[in-house]
Amino acid sequence: MSLTNRIKELADQKKVTFAEIERIVGISNGQIRRWDTSSPKIENIQKVADFFDVSTDYLLGRSTTTSIEGNVQEESLSSQIMFRMNTEGLSEDEVDELKDEVDRFLRFRRSEIERERERKQDDKA
Template identity: 30%
Template sequence: MLYERLQELIKKSNKSMNQIERELGYPRNTISSYKRQNPSTKRLDELAEYFNVSVDYLLGRENIQNSDYSDEENELIAAFRMEREDMTPDEQVKFNKAVKDLMKYAKERLNDDSIWKK
């Protein structure tokens, strides 16, 4: 999945694979080697940043690119992931439910002008 995603992003960039490797300071054929082997975490992060997508997008764990989100949404996603980082799977389930409940509560409060006037 990784290599296919990279091919797609390279095509969208209108650059060659070799050009991108040069810009990133990678040896020639580094990206094509990802057909057979996985890159290091550092390289995954660099590639995600270069293409402005998440590592999860590169790995095929999600289908929405970061560029589909606003900067504010990306900040919220990053904060959400950071808070969940050290949680057990059971804690993550509880946390997800709490966040969803909090979002519903926040949405209900949107029309209460007394909260927002200060």
């Protein structure tokens, strides 16, 4: 299901129109319908998600669950939003390259943290 179809489904349940949603959340008139053919700004998706009290992952079709449960999911969503905001305008290849760099960095930092933990345990012994 597309982004606009999910929003349409939620709008029907709440008995509001796209125009009303756009006015209430403060985005341009006709913007939601254009999301079928153009990429929306993440902050606009977040505004619509907040309006319906659903996760952005639900709107984007990445989840069938409308709500965000638990801090882990909230932190994950926050990380995803930050990543999306920082990759806006990059090509798909550039985004993939950046994802690989982030993965390498996280693995490196994890190993450093584990080594530091082991060193501290050795110092205590």
